[in-house]
Amino acid sequence: MAQQEQREIITQLVVFQLGHELYGADISVVREVSPLQRVTRVPRTPKYIEGVTNLRGRVIPVVDLRRRLNLPVSAATKATRIAVAELEGGQVGMVVDAVLEVLRVPQSSIEPPSQLLSKVDSEYVHGVAKVDGRLIILLDLARVLQREERKVV
Amino acid sequence: MGFDFDMSAEDIKVFLDEAEEQLQAMEAGILRLEKDGQNPEHLQEIFRAAHTLKGSSATLGHKKMAEVTHSMENVLDKLRKGKLALTTAVGDTLLACLDVLQAFKEEIATGQESGVTTAAIMARLAAIDGNAAPAQEAAPVPPEAPAALPSDAPPLSAEEEQKLTAARQSGKNTFWAVLLLDKNSPMPAVRAFQALLAMGDVGEIIRSWPTQQEVEEDRIGDDLKILLATGESLDKVRAVLASVPEAGIVALSAVSAVSAPPAVSEDAAAALQLVEAPVVSESAGTVDKGAVAKVGKNESRTVRVNVEVLDNLMNLVGELVIERTRLNQVLTRLEMDKEGDEVVQVMSSALAQISRMTSNLQDEIQRARMLPVENLFRKFPRMVRDTAQKANKEIEFVVLGQETELDRSVIEEIGDPMMHLLRNAVDHGIEAPMDRLRTGKPAKGTVILEAFHEENHIIISVRDDGRGMDPQKIRASAVRKGLISEEAARRMPDHEVVNLVWAPGFSTAEKVTDISGRGVGLDVVHKNIEKLNGSVEIMSEVGKGTEFRVKLPLTLAIIRSLQVEVVGTTYCIPLSSVVETDRIPVSQIQTVRGREVIVKRGEVIPLLRLVEAFELDRPEGYEEPEEFFMVIVSVMGKQIGLVVDNLIGEGDVVIKPLGKFIGDIPGISGATIMGDGDVAIILDISSLVGAVQAEINRREALRS
Numbered sequence: 001m002a003q004q005e006q007r008e009i010i011t012q013l014v015v016f017q018l019g020h021e022l023y024g025a026d027i028s029v030v031r032e033v034s035p036l037q038r039v040t041r042v043p044r045t046p047k048y049i050e051g052v053t054n055l056r057g058r059v060i061p062v063v064d065l066r067r068r069l070n071l072p073v074s075a076a077t078k079a080t081r082i083a084v085a086e087l088e089g090g091q092v093g094m095v096v097d098a099v100l101e102v103l104r105v106p107q108s109s110i111e112p113p114s115q116l117l118s119k120v121d122s123e124y125v126h127g128v129a130k131v132d133g134r135l136i137i138l139l140d141l142a143r144v145l146q147r148e149e150r151k152v153v
Numbered sequence: 154m155g156f157d158f159d160m161s162a163e164d165i166k167v168f169l170d171e172a173e174e175q176l177q178a179m180e181a182g183i184l185r186l187e188k189d190g191q192n193p194e195h196l197q198e199i200f201r202a203a204h205t206l207k208g209s210s211a212t213l214g215h216k217k218m219a220e221v222t223h224s225m226e227n228v229l230d231k232l233r234k235g236k237l238a239l240t241t242a243v244g245d246t247l248l249a250c251l252d253v254l255q256a257f258k259e260e261i262a263t264g265q266e267s268g269v270t271t272a273a274i275m276a277r278l279a280a281i282d283g284n285a286a287p288a289q290e291a292a293p294v295p296p297e298a299p300a301a302l303p304s305d306a307p308p309l310s311a312e313e314e315q316k317l318t319a320a321r322q323s324g325k326n327t328f329w330a331v332l333l334l335d336k337n338s339p340m341p342a343v344r345a346f347q348a349l350l351a352m353g354d355v356g357e358i359i360r361s362w363p364t365q366q367e368v369e370e371d372r373i374g375d376d377l378k379i380l381l382a383t384g385e386s387l388d389k390v391r392a393v394l395a396s397v398p399e400a401g402i403v404a405l406s407a408v409s410a411v412s413a414p415p416a417v418s419e420d421a422a423a424a425l426q427l428v429e430a431p432v433v434s435e436s437a438g439t440v441d442k443g444a445v446a447k448v449g450k451n452e453s454r455t456v457r458v459n460v461e462v463l464d465n466l467m468n469l470v471g472e473l474v475i476e477r478t479r480l481n482q483v484l485t486r487l488e489m490d491k492e493g494d495e496v497v498q499v500m501s502s503a504l505a506q507i508s509r510m511t512s513n514l515q516d517e518i519q520r521a522r523m524l525p526v527e528n529l530f531r532k533f534p535r536m537v538r539d540t541a542q543k544a545n546k547e548i549e550f551v552v553l554g555q556e557t558e559l560d561r562s563v564i565e566e567i568g569d570p571m572m573h574l575l576r577n578a579v580d581h582g583i584e585a586p587m588d589r590l591r592t593g594k595p596a597k598g599t600v601i602l603e604a605f606h607e608e609n610h611i612i613i614s615v616r617d618d619g620r621g622m623d624p625q626k627i628r629a630s631a632v633r634k635g636l637i638s639e640e641a642a643r644r645m646p647d648h649e650v651v652n653l654v655w656a657p658g659f660s661t662a663e664k665v666t667d668i669s670g671r672g673v674g675l676d677v678v679h680k681n682i683e684k685l686n687g688s689v690e691i692m693s694e695v696g697k698g699t700e701f702r703v704k705l706p707l708t709l710a711i712i713r714s715l716q717v718e719v720v721g722t723t724y725c726i727p728l729s730s731v732v733e734t735d736r737i738p739v740s741q742i743q744t745v746r747g748r749e750v751i752v753k754r755g756e757v758i759p760l761l762r763l764v765e766a767f768e769l770d771r772p773e774g775y776e777e778p779e780e781f782f783m784v785i786v787s788v789m790g791k792q793i794g795l796v797v798d799n800l801i802g803e804g805d806v807v808i809k810p811l812g813k814f815i816g817d818i819p820g821i822s823g824a825t826i827m828g829d830g831d832v833a834i835i836l837d838i839s840s841l842v843g844a845v846q847a848e849i850n851r852r853e854a855l856r857s
Contacts (some may be wrong), residue, residue: 038830038831039832040722040723040831040832040833040834041722041769042771042811042815042818042821042824042834043766043767043768043818043820043821043834044767044818044819044820044821045818046769049815051832052811052815052832053832054475054822054826054830054831054832056472057468057471057472057475057476057826058472059809059810059811059824059825059826059832060378060812061811061812061815062815082396089812089813089814090327090812090813090814092814110231143830145814147814147816153699
C-alpha cells in the first residue's frame with residue numbers, strides 16, 4: 001500500500017477564487033502572481049481583454065477571467081490578483097478575486113469534468129479535484145486563453 | 154541530396170565567410186573595370202579573389218566550384234595580359250559566373266544541392282576564352298607621320314581642305330582620330346554619336362567618316378574616323394575620346410606640325426589602358442589558410458556577435474531605463490518627506506550616477522547595433538547594371554554616403570523598397586540614350602543613391618537626371634485607371650499629384666516592362682517604408698529628373714512621439730507624421746457629407762475623434778468642452794485632424810509589441826512603457842488616415 005501511494009502521480013495546483021468557486025491551474029503554467037496594477041485598455045479588443053500592463057518592463061495582456069468564463073462581473077478588492085500564465089504565444093495575465101494556495105493533489109482525486117458541478121463551460125475544464133471536501137475546478141488555461149477567430153473590424 | 158565535406162563545421166563557416174568576401178570583391182571589381190576601364194590593379198584584385206576561391210573550394214572538395222573559378226581565372230589572366238578586351242559580353246559572362254558560384258556557396262551552406270550545373274557557364278567561358286583574339290590585332294594601325302593625312306584617310310573635299318588649311322594657319326592643332334566601335338555594343342551608333350558630340354565640344358570636326366548624318370541614321374561601320382581642328386592639346390583630346398564607352402582609340406595623332414606635340418600612335422590595347430600586370434607573388438595552386446586570410450580585409454579588432462544577444466541587451470537596457478525613472482520618482486518623494494536627510498542625499502547622487510551610466514549604456518548598445526549602409530548598398534551596383542542593360546539604358550550609378558550608419562533592423566527592412574526605387578529610376582526615370590541626346594543631355598543617365606543623417610533621421614535619396622514626372626500625364630493616367638475622378642484630378646495641385654504614383658495599381662511607364670513590374674510595387678514600397686515609421690517624399694521636375702527621398706528613424710526600437718490623452722489613456726503619435734497641433738473651438742467644426750471637418754488655411758481637413766474611432770466610453774456626466782485639441786497628421790500628403798482630450802508632451806518611447814494574444818489591431822502599432830510605469834498605446838497613423846480616406850471615398854461613390 002505504502003509503495004503504491006509513493007508511486008501516485010502528484011499534480012501541483014495554484015488555487016484561486018472567482019466568486020464562491022475555487023479554481024486550479026497547473027503550477028507549471030502559472031508563472032507568477034502579481035498584485036493588481038494599472039491596466040491600460042486597448043481599443044478594439046473584446047470586452048474580456050482588460051488591456052495591457054507593465055510586468056517588469058514587459059507589456060503583457062490582461063484578461064478578466066470572470067468575463068472570459070461568463071461569470072458575473074465584480075469590482076476589484078484588496079485581494080484581487082493578476083495570475084500570469086506562460087503559454088505558447090507568450091505571457092497572459094488573468095485577473096482573479098484571490099490567489100489562495102499551492103496544493104499538491106494526487107491524480108486519483110481528480111475526476112473528469114461534470115456539467116453539473118460548475119457554471120463554466122466544460123470545454124475549458126480539465127477536471128475537478130476533491131480535496132478535504134472542497135471542489136476545485138481545474139482550468140485548461142491553453143483553451144481558456146486561446147483567442148477565437150476575431151472578426152475583422 | 155546532401156553534401157558531405159571532409160571539414161569541420163567551423164572550417165566550413167570560415168570558408169563561407171571568406172567565399173562571400175571574395176565573391177563581393179570580384180563583383181565590385183568587375184563593375185569597376187566596366188566603369189573605369191581595364192585598370193591593372195583592379196584586375197589583379199579580381200584575379201586574386203578568383204584564385205583564392207579556386208584553391209579553397211578545391212580543398213573543400215566542391216569540384217564544380219573549383220572548375221568554374223579555374224576557367225574564370227583563365228579569362229581573367231587573358232584580360233590581365235591584354236590578350237582579351239573587356240567587352241560587355243565578357244563582363245556579362247564574368248558576372249554570370251558569380252551567380253553560379255553564389256549558388257554553389259549556398260549549396261555548401263545548406264548542404265543541399267541546388268541543381269545548378271556548370272555546362273552553360275563553362276560554354277560561355279570557353280567561347281570567350283577561345284575567341285580571345287588579341288586586342289592588338291583587332292585594329293592594326295601603321296604609325297603615322299605628322300603633317301600629312303594618313304594614307305588610309307578618305308579624300309577630303311575642296312571645302313574641307315580649305316577648312317583644314319585655315320585651321321592650321323590660325324595656329325590650331327589638327328588631329329586624326331580613329332575609334333574602333335565595340336562590335337558587342339548594343340548601340341554602336343549612340344557611341345559614335347557621343348564621340349562626335351564630344352569632339353564637337355573640344356573643337357571643330359572638319360570631317361568624319363561616317364558623317365554625323367549617317368551616324369544619326371544608324372548607317373555606321375566598325376570604326377569612326379574624325380579629322381578635328383582644335384585649340385586643345387592631344388592629351389586633352391585623348392582624354393575626351395577615352396571617356397566614350399565601348400569605343401577604343403585605335404589611332405590618335407597630330408596631322409599638323411604647327412605647335413603640335415610629337416605624333417603619338419596608340420593601339421587599342423594601350424588605349425584601353427591594358428598594361429602587363431605585375432607578377433603574382435603567390436605561388437599558384439597552393440592556397441593555405443594563411444593566404445586565404447590575407448585576402449580578407451585588414452585585420453580588424455572586432456568580434457562577431459549574434460544579433461539575438463544585441464536584441465536582448467537592447468531590451469534589458471530598455472527595462473533599466475524604466476526602472477531608473479521609477480527610482481527617480483521615489484527619490485523625489487523622499488526628498489519632499491525628508492529634506493536634507495544625509496541618506497537621501499547619498500541616494501540622490503548615486504541615482505544621478507546610475508542615470509548617466511544607463512544613458513551611456515543605451516547609446517553604446519544602440520551604436521553596436523548600427524551598421525554602415527554599405528552593407529545594403531553593395532548589392533545595388535550589379536542590380537542597376539543588369540537593369541540598365543535589359544532596358545537598353547546607359548547609367549552612371551553613383552553611390553554616396555556609404556559609411557552612414559543605421560540600425561541593423563532598419564537595414565534589413567529597407568533593402569527591398571530601395572531596390573524598387575532604384576529599378577524604377579533606371580527603368581522609368583532615365584530616358585533611352587537617343588532621346589537623351591536629342592534633348593541635349595549626355596547619353597548616359599545618372600542615378601545617385603545617397604545616404605546621410607538629418608537630425609534624428611537618416612535620409613536615403615534616389616535621384617536621377619531623367620525625364621521627371623509630368624503632372625498632366627499622371628493626372629490623365631490616374632483618371633484612366635479610375636483611381637480618381639476627373640474633377641478631383643483637376644482640382645489637385647501639382648505637388649500632390651505626384652503622390653498618386655503611390656496608389657495601388659498605378660504605373661507611370663507608358664509601356665509595361667518586365668523590369669519594374671506591372672504597376673505593383675510603388676504602393677508596396679510606400680507601405681514598407683511606413684511600417685518602419687519612415688516617410689517618402691517625391692521631388693520631380695519635368696525634363697530635369699526625379700528624387701525620391703526616404704526618411705527613416707535611426708532605429709526601429711525607439712521613436713520620437715507626441716503623447717496625447719483620450720479618456721484617461723495615453724496614446725503616442727509618431728512625431729514623423731505630426732504636422733501641427735492646435736486648439737479649436739467646437740463652433741468651428743463643420744460637417745461635409747456627414748463627416749466633421751475643419752477648414753484651415755483654406756484647406757478642408759477631415760476630423761477623426763479617437764473616442765469614436767476606438768469606441769471608447771466616456772464616464773457618466775461627461776460634458777463636451779468648448780474647445781478641443783487637434784493633432785493634424787499627414788500620410789502621403791493626406792491630412793486628417795485627430796481629436797484628443799489633451800496634449801501631454803513629446804518624448805522618446807521604446808516600442809513594444811502587443812503580442813500574439815492581442816494580435817493586430819487596426820489603428821494601433823504597439824505599446825510602450827512610460828516613465829511612471831504605465832503602458833501607453835502607440836497609434837498607427839497610416840491606417841487611421843487610410844480608414845478616413847476609405848470612408849470619404851465610399852461616401853463620394855454613394856453620392857455619384
